[in-house]
Amino acid sequence: MLQQHEFEWVLNKEVHTVLNQLKNILVECIKRFPVPLNLSGEGHYKPEKFVLSNGLDQIKCVVSLTGDSITHAEINFKVQRQQMINYRTSVQPDNPWRLHQVQDAVNHLHQAIVIIDNIDVDYPFRSSEEVLFCLGNILGCLQRGRSSLILPRKRTIDDLMKSRNMKSLSPVLPEDLALSFYIQSHKLVFAVYQLSSTHGTMKYECHQSEASVPWLNEVLVLFTVALQLCQQLKDKISVFAQYKDFVVGPLPPLHCNV
Structure with a gap:
């Protein structure tokens, strides 16, 4: 009987408390991205300047990163042919180089927030399966968002050479070279x-x-904190899921889809 009371408290109180904490973390995380959060694309962001060098005097690239785009870059690199040849090219503001990983991560974060917002603060969860379904959807969004930043999509050399971003370089490079x-x-x-x-x-x-x-x-860091919080709640609910008789009244339809 004590376990049943604990189960009802977790479903009625703790789940909503954690979901609220989770949303606050995700909102803070999404604020860190210097990209517009509306479909109009409005927003003015100060360019951030970075110098990328491999310390061997072989590559030097000075980049202006504005939101999810490289809006300017001065690129110098050397490659070995019959002799060492130096190449210079650039990215100009009128044809920026898009970093789709940044916008992908924002989209997945936003989707997780929408899932939480679709759960009413007083919604009476009735079973562990229902909560696990919602948490599974949220975890999926967070894992995909974090992975989009940590594990860049692998592309073939042919894809790189034919990419739209390569066309933003001025002057263009020989066909046997690709940048990324x-x-x-x-x-x-x-x-x-x-x-x-x-x-x-x-x-x-x-x-x-x-x-x-x-x-x-x-x-x-915020992605990791959110994932840990969500996983901890999922693990706790999974313990109750082992007891099939732990339900609170009749089961309502699931309401956790985006």
């Missing part, structure tokens, strides 16, 4: 790919440089 900017954890990474043929076999060399982006570190 991407987010990996709390860092902005710049990579140079050189395609070559040896005895009929195509291969590529990659050189990269990076710079730490402070607000990305804050975002990842």
Whole structure:
């Protein structure tokens, strides 16, 4: 009987308390992103300047990061052909280089907030399965959002060379070279790919440089805190889920879809 009372308290009180805490963390996390949160795309953000260098005098890239776009970049790098050749190119404000990972992470965060907002503060949860369903949806959003920043999508050399972003470079580069900017954890990474043929076999060399982006570190910390809080509640509810007779009245339809 004591366990049944504890179960009802968790469903009626603790779940809503944790969901409220979770939403506050997610709101703080989304505020760290210097990108517009509405569909109009409005918002004025001060460019952040970063110098990316590999310390070998092979790559130097000075970047202005504005929100989820590189709005300006002065790029210098060297590649070995018959001799070492230096290339210079740039990204100009009228044709920025988009970092889709940033907007993807924001979208997943926003989706998690919408799920929580769709649960009324006085909604009477009736079963552990119902709560686990909601928490599973929220966890999925948070995991996808965090992964979009930590695990950049792998792309082939051919995809990189044909990407729209490569067309934003001025002047354009030879066809056997490709550049890439991407987010990996709390860092902005710049990579140079050189395609070559040896005895009929195509291969590529990659050189990269990076710079730490402070607000990305804050975002990842808040993502981690939110994931831990959500997982802890899920683990607690999963214990009650082992007892199939722990329900509170008739089961209503689930209301946790986005």
